[in-house]
Amino acid sequence: MKIIVSEKCGFCFGVEHAIELAEEMLAQRQDVYCLGSIIHNKQVVDRLAQRGLKVVESLSEIPPTPPNTPQDAIPTVLIRSHGCHPDTMAEIARRGLRLADATCILVKRAQKLVRELHEQGYQVVVIGDPDHPEVQGAVGYAPGVTVVADEADLPRLPAGGKLAVISQTTHSPADFSRLVGLIAQRGFDELRVINTICRETARRQDAAVALCGRVDVMFVLGGRNSANTGELAQLCRRQGVTTHLLESSGDFDPAMVSGAKTIGVTAGASTPEWIIRDFVERLRGATKGRG
């Protein structure tokens, strides 16, 4: 039995930075509130919660700071790698809270493009999931941004004029080009397309596809509500390989590898190294003695 871990998997630099920032502030005993779950990984979220990280869905959940509170006792708001709406940034400043901004540099680039393209007279389109926090934040950087998740959204596009299209950073490149192709058929005076897809995601996807050709079963480790983990699993399934999406080694069942000679393991960008290591150990234990 052979186990191959994908050459590129696990934490991306954006997520790594957000976790490090949270750990740094918690080590300084700061009162830290993360706006939304720091990453789509329950195990990591639980670990940080044990160390004192509080998760809030809105700034109104943070207790008000009494006047004359010393600077180091003022709560800190941590913005996760997905970024947030500019109104939220303004509200943090208005409430006098401290800010720890872990917005990924690639998400910041997309946000800046939304604003700049609008200023240049383009009607901005973001291809992505309208319910994803990254998209919900990015649309705030210009008025009238249209989010396109699939072809059903195309009739909502403005007719004619100058259109600029960018993407959610974790969107699949294939779907991005498909939707751009459909948009192009609608006949605009000018169509500008800027690829804002994160290559970290593409590298994980390419490595996973290459690995699918060498294994009998694939395991994709990551949170069930993580967009990039879900896409990774779908991609592996499309290669015709039996694929299991697991949150951790606790979800593993030895029946999943019965008859398999070679097993592949990959993980989404929000899956820490220790979950991958733990799973491989579990797999080794379960398949010990098999050819």
Ligand code: SF4
């Ligand atoms: S997946 Fe890419 S864009 Fe998203 S946080 Fe990681 S590095 Fe940044």
